[in-house]
Amino acid sequence: MASDASIVITALGLACSLGTSPEEAFEAIVAGRCGIGGMSALEQAPAPDKGGGQAKDLPEIEPASAIREVRYLRHVIAQAMASAGPPRCDPRRISAIMGTTLHGMRAAGRWMRSGDLAELLMFPAGAVLEQALRGSGIGGERLSTCSACSSGLGAIAMGVTLLRAGAADMVIAGGYDTVSEYVYAGFDSLRLVAEGPPRPFGAARDGMKTAEGYGVVVLERERDAALRGARVRGYVAGFGESADAHHLTQPHPEGKGARAAIDQALGRAGLGPRAIGLVSAHATATPGNDSSEYAALRGVFGNVLSMTPVVAFKGHLGHTLGGAGAVELVLAVLARERGVVPSTLNGSPTDPAFTELRLNHGRPAAAQIDATLNLSLGFGGANTCVVVTSARPSVSIPLRDEAVITGVGIVFPGAIGNERFIEALRGGKDSLAGGTGRVGEDAIAHLLNSRRVRRMSEYVKLTLAASTVACAHAGIEDAAAFAENACVLLGTMHGSSNFCEEYYSQIVREGIAGANPVLFAEGVPNAAAAQLSLMLGVRGGCQTIIGNRTAGLDALRLATLRIREGVWIRAFVGAAEELCETVNRATAQCREQDLGGFTSGAVMLTVESRRAAEARGARVFATVGEGWSVSGSAPEVVAASCQIAASVDVAVSALGDGRFDRLFGRAMSEATGDRHWSIRPWLPECFSAGGLAALAGLLLGSEAIPEMKAASWGSGLVVGTEFSGGASGVVLRR
DSSP states (O other): OSSOOEEEEEEEEEEEETTTTTHHHHHHHHHOOOBBBBBBBBSSEEEEEEOOBBBOOOOOOOOSOOOOOHHHHHHHHHHHHHHHOOOOOOOGEEEEEEOOOSSSSSHHHHHHOOEEEEEGGGOHHHHHHHHHHHHHSSOEEEEEEEEEEBHHHHHHHHHHHHHHHHHOOOEEEEEEEOOOOHHHHHHHHTTOSSSSOOTTTTTOOOOBBBOOOEEEEEEHHHHHHTTOOOOOOEEEEEEEEOOOSSOOOOOTTOHHHHHHHHHHHHHHTTOGGGSSSSOOOOOOHHHHHHHHHHHHHHHGGGGGGGGHHHHHHHHHHBBBBGGGGHHHHHHHHHHHTTEEEEEEEEEEEEBOOOOOOOOOOSSSSSSOSSEEEEEEEEEEEEEEEEEEEESSOOOOOOOOOOEEEEEEEEEEEESSSHHHHHHHHHHTTTTTOOOOOOOEEEEEEEOOOOOTTTTOOHHHHHHHHHHHHHHHHHTTTTTEEEHTEEEEEEESSSSSSHOOOHHHHHHHHHHHGOOOOOHHHTTTTTHHHHHHHHHHHOOEEEEEESTTHHHHHHHHHHHHHHHHHTOOOOEEEEEEEOOOOHHHHHHHHSSSOOOBBBBEEEEEEEEEHHHHHTTTTTTOOOOEEEEEEESSSSHHHHHHHHHHTTTTSSEOOOOOOOOOHHHHHHHHHHHTSSSSEEEETTTTTEEEEEHHHHHHHHHHHHHGOOOGGGGTTTTTEEEETTTSOOEEEEEOOO
16 A cells, blocks of 8 residues: 655656766666766866766757756756656645755856856856756745755755655655866865776775766655556665764764664664665775775674675766765666666775675676665765665654754844844844944854864854854753754855855966865855764754755754654754855846845754753743745745735744845735734845844844734744745744
8 A cells, every 4th residue: 555654766867977868877887888088068177187977968959058057957857757757736746856066166167257247146056956947847845955975865865854744745856066177176186086097995996086967866655656657666765864073074984974874774764784785885986985984884784795786886977976876876776677786897806905895896797676775975974875675665653743943043243142132133223234244253252162163164153153052042051962863954045155266266267276175175065064063063964955045944944844754853953144245246236136235144043852852851932833935926926925924923034125025025014914024124135044033033032123013922934035036934833
């Protein structure tokens, strides 16, 4: 009998260095071909040119007008949707979630060379995904997530959560990253790019090859797929996520984080190691990564490892970065369906230290494969594992619970800490503007370990400072004990934008050899989540929702779904933005809105299951109720949002002065009987942190703000808007 808890894969999409469809790429792998070669799409030629895994050219039917990452992403999404067959659900119930590290990074290079700020409109991940989805028939929420090189699998795991929570009826999930001088230079500066071919687990391995890849799967509840007669390509039986809490760029030498992710995935799938017929290893062919991964596999599988086939697809493809997990999962699905253990190229002889590793260095071998295990490992120690099976798993339903907010941490100019935030709200409009809009380092020095944060970006420092405030506000006396079984889910629109600009401009001026490895590592979008895990010892999953103005509220909404599902116990949830003059100029000029200035800042929340909060005697500030995210035409977005607003006591927002925001604000006031309050007169534009700042105003400042008219509120809506016309929100209940 089909189950609502069972999530199935009903279609695949893929483009990489060996083909522009799943079948073409897999046939090339079976034939023993390698996709490593020249990268003509790289913006500048490196010296020496070590090559990489550039995706094969798209069919001529694909329009060439769009930017590269949009064209390829659009191609694989269309491919997967066509393979899935006509959906029976409302298009607004079809969502997309994509993992990426580079998103629209090539746009920054075009701007640096042309001076045209309009190029930067395609820099955020949200803009890339929105363009790729045009005309696709996917009208639900659109999310971009980053956990570095585990982003693709992380997006698939989050897609499972959306379906199990009933937030969508179909999800297209996966990952992508494009050819870029930015990333080639970065890995080369870290001395991780091999001179010769990648040699996964090989005795002579000396590094990775950067590559390009786009991989997606269509996910559905089994019951829905059965009703429309869809072909089931596999069951997502279990997933696991963890953080090493060890180092920003180096994996834990004993593979402790990776082992935890594997254990979680197997446990949720109800399977033991003997049930796995094929392991798709991360296997970057870098010395430290392969050793750490082997330690994790040996720790989980024990003596069974020597009987378990392992494949390292990067020997064929190169490292497709944020797309790697999804690209390799698509290939693992095909290997299971066809009963084939592919060869691993270039890794022979295997490192003698990996005595139990069963790699196929010869011709593809026939095998009975009932379950596959995919593992992805990323910068910051972000680990994700997904198990896919041929048969329906015995799904155990975790103990569900409510999600409650137990702590708030505020860092804005003129409002360092919650008390100053409340005072600023009492002080009247514009009291949070803070002069330059930048949080001075001296103002938050008491909240940080000055020695550890010396090389970190402003974005990361703001996040860590707000976390310190939130922990104190939540009454957390032993932060390390609290963090041990916590997760991190952050939001940001622009991340470490100043570091990115400084790093990239040096490459454009001086060439690829001019890359600064410190700026590269600290500039990845999940840097704040990674550093938070390092600071506090967080060992649960760490992800970042990126590229949208609503990313902070989206992070809260998704963390709430995980806690309700019983997958998470507690989480640090927040958003931060640093002040970047280039971002501000591009936004003001190209968005055609009077945004009234910009500011840096961060908001952090501690969110827990009610049982966990009660067990430690925590004060509960609010229960997080239903959430939603809508896209489409302005009337559709406004109507959907106002329907929810009409049912609550007060609506709070971070609306600006653009045409859509003004329309949205008027509709909110009408829907709530003029019980709508926006933090924007107090706080300038702060992108993803604005929505959570409005939430903080509701939780901390409602009695201090006469305009809010909500001192005795019982239910409140917190809502934010995206520049392109979408909206996200959550309902809070006292």
